Amino acid sequence: MQQDRPFRSFWILAGCWVALLLFFCLFPAADIGFSRLFYSTTACAPGGVAGQCGIFALGEIPLFAFIRTVLLYLPVVAAIALAASLLVPAIDRRLDWPEISRRNRLLALGAWIIDTGLVVNLILKAYSGRPRPADTSIFSGSLPFVPAGDFSGACTSNCSFISGEAASAGWLFCLLALIPPHARRFVFWPVLTLSIVTALLRVFFGRHFLSDAVLAWLSAIIVFELLAAFFGWNERNASDKRSAA
Known part of the structure; x- marks a missing residue:
């Protein structure tokens, strides 16, 4: 029964992902309207079209740019730490993380590689054709807007x-x-807050629409749950270690 939980979570989350995609596809104004909240119109240079010149102002503030840079590398640092925890014990067993099973660590690392590396960057971002907000004619760019999933x-x-x-x-x-x-x-709330802020900053800076951020954030959890369902997640490993001690 324990293994049924990841499968249930996967199907529920996958259903939510499809429903959200349909919503943003049918109501593209939601994407445009949310991005407009962070877009400031400016005076146009000669040759510009009045009302279509501006910037995403938060992206121009050094403090916010610095925060974005720090948050950008947090998952990378976490992935490197996971990889090291799997490789280094082969040299010195004392450097292992016995409270977290090797299978769990491997599944977590695999989820990052499959979702962020393969599905998102190598497939969707490469072939989706969707211009970023700042590149669309709505927000001072030159390309036409297209809805999510188009x-x-x-x-x-x-x-x-x-x-x-x-x-x-x-x-x-x-x-x-x-x-x-x-x-x-x-650590639940601090991690959740950092995770959500990282995703939303891309919207605030005009680099992604709300749908891009929400669907991407959810996709990571979907892949994570799918791998846990197929290969097994040892949730009781930590408590078993404490009991054995």
Whole structure:
């Protein structure tokens, strides 16, 4: 019965992902309207079209740019730490993390590689064709806006659908599953907050639409749950270790 939980979670979350995609596809004004909240119109240079010149002002503030840079590398640091925890014990067993099973660590690392690396960056962002908000004519760019899930856009590479950073942020939230339950409650809200802020900053800066961030964030959890369902997640490992001691 324990193995049924990840499968149930996967199907529920996958259903939510499809429902959200349909919503943003049918109501593209939701994407446009949310991005407008962070867009400031400015005076146009000669030759510009009045009302279509402006910037995403938060992205121009050094403090916010610095925060984004720090948050960008947090999932990378976490992935490197997981990889090291799997490789280094082969040299010195004393450097292992016995409270977290090797299978769990391997599944977590695999989820990041599959979702952020393969699905998001190598497939969707490469072939979706969706221009980023700042590149659309709505927000001072030159390309036409296309809704989420529409692959007919004029973007040719590193496109907006979906957000790689938001996917990594969602994966960072998934790592809470690696933490023993008795300690998880102390870091749940800080990690969740950092994860959500990381995803939303891409929207605030005009680099992604809300749908790109939400769907990417959710995709990481979906892949994580799918791998846990197929290969097994040892949730009781930490408590078993404490009991054995």
